[in-house]
Amino acid sequence: xxxxxxxxxxxxxxxxxxxxxxxxxxxxxxxxxxxxxxxxxxxxxxxxxxxxxxxxxxxxxxxxxxxxxxxxxxxxxxxxxxxxxxxxxxxxxxxxxxxxxxxxxxxxxxxxxxxxxxxxxxxxxxxxxxxxxxxxxxxxxxxxxxxxxxxx
Ligand SMILES: [Zn+2]
Numbered sequence: 001x002x003x004x005x006x007x008x009x010x011x012x013x014x015x016x017x018x019x020x021x022x023x024x025x026x027x028x029x030x031x032x033x034x035x036x037x038x039x040x041x042x043x044x045x046x047x048x049x050x051x052x053x054x055x056x057x058x059x060x061x062x063x064x065x066x067x068x069x070x071x072x073x074x075x076x077x078x079x080x081x082x083x084x085x086x087x088x089x090x091x092x093x094x095x096x097x098x099x100x101x102x103x104x105x106x107x108x109x110x111x112x113x114x115x116x117x118x119x120x121x122x123x124x125x126x127x128x129x130x131x132x133x134x135x136x137x138x139x140x141x142x143x144x145x146x147x148x149x150x151x152x
Contacts, residue, residue, distance in 0.1 A: 009035035024094050044101055052109045067093045070117065073135035076130055093122050
């Protein structure tokens, strides 16, 4: 690894923090050459995972697709602050990836990924769960959620 500022390889790790049951690790690094401090994120690589879509077509897993699905759904909700929204989406995406990994499969259906997202959202982010659900179920889902919120 090289310092992103000066290219030096003389780096020291000053702090590290594991999250998501050790599947993601943040490291604070300091460059001994230029003194800059930066953070790296070390995570398990899911790029070999295959996703089976509804059409039965197999595609390579892409984190950005999962991320944008969650982000778009969340944006429909009350979370107006984009910065906070992006951070939260990042966090949830990490959790979903950890759950995918725990399945221990090399192939997973897009439906199963959707279920894992719903599972995590419903347990930890109930408000987001409702917007996510409505977003993916279309108008019927939106009506359903509206009814549900009236009942609360
Ligand atoms: Zn440097």
